[in-house]
Amino acid sequence: MGQIINGKEVALKVKEDIKNFINNRKENNLKTPKIASILVGNDGGSIYYMASQEKVSLSLGAGFVKVILPETLTDEDVIAEIHKLNEDDNVQGIILQLPLPNNFDEKKIIREISPSKDIDCLTFESQGKLYMGEPKFLPCTPNSVITLIKSLNIDIAGKNVVVLGRSNIVGKPVAQLLLNENATVTICHSKTKNLKDVCTAADILVVAIGRPKFIDKTYVNEHAIVIDVGTSSFEGKITGDVDFDKVIDNCKFLTPVPGGVGALTTTLLIKNACEALKDNEY
Secondary structure (H helix, E strand, O other): OOEEOOHHHHHHHHHHHHHHHHHHHHHOOOOOOEEEEEEEOOOHHHHHHHHHHHHHHHHHOOEEEEEEEOOOOOHHHHHHHHHHHHOOOOOOEEEEOOOOOOOOOHHHHHOOOOHHHOOOOOOHHHHHHHHOOOOOOOOHHHHHHHHHHHOOOOOOOOOEEEEEOOOOOOHHHHHHHHHHOOOEEEEEOOOOOOHHHHHHOOOEEEEOOOOOOOEOHHHOOOOOEEEEOOOEEEOOEEEOOEOHHHHHHHOOEEOOOOOOHHHHHHHHHHHHHHHHHHHHOO
């Protein structure tokens, strides 16, 4: 039977560092980090993620504000809200919950987030710096993937890694971070031929396609590390892209959903907000 990678346990050390940072600032009457999270519409996965962000932020002593907007608004309405947050000196980090409803121009809206507050690394400037090897912030979900793999004391260099999914939020940036660790990376997608053969050859399989329980035991080998980034609402529950019960007995390590990548991702968002606060003071 494979071992579960517990994202909550990995997050504990990071949380302790954040608590110490915030408590020290409070004791010295210094500004503490505050995050603004924007939700447009009512996507189930985004609602779940926002609730997690709020819970963890408040538990660590960081400020948190929810900006919930109806999907009947226009691009300009959402951009106006972002501009207010850009100009608010008490807000260090801005998160835009994705995906936006189909009637919005996602790229246009993302461009309006100030790069200095782009703690989720969504803007063109932030992503450009990432691919040039000079990131201001590491994108939190991809960074969570790397951190969980490293928690196993695994040397990523030289490993055959397959990333299933090519989104700008997870697939592409996690592939870049893995390349930075000197892994050999293959990105797969809906047009990939012989997908099972490619996946079963992987030392590390990262799955981020938004299709609940898509990956079963036929996609993995017994020595594989499987990282499930999926968070879909399925039969009333948040479910990953990996069929956990069918895969756990057929791989070496597997992240659960919930309690895996997402559990650490939120903590890394708050860490980025702390870094933004420090940067803005110098």
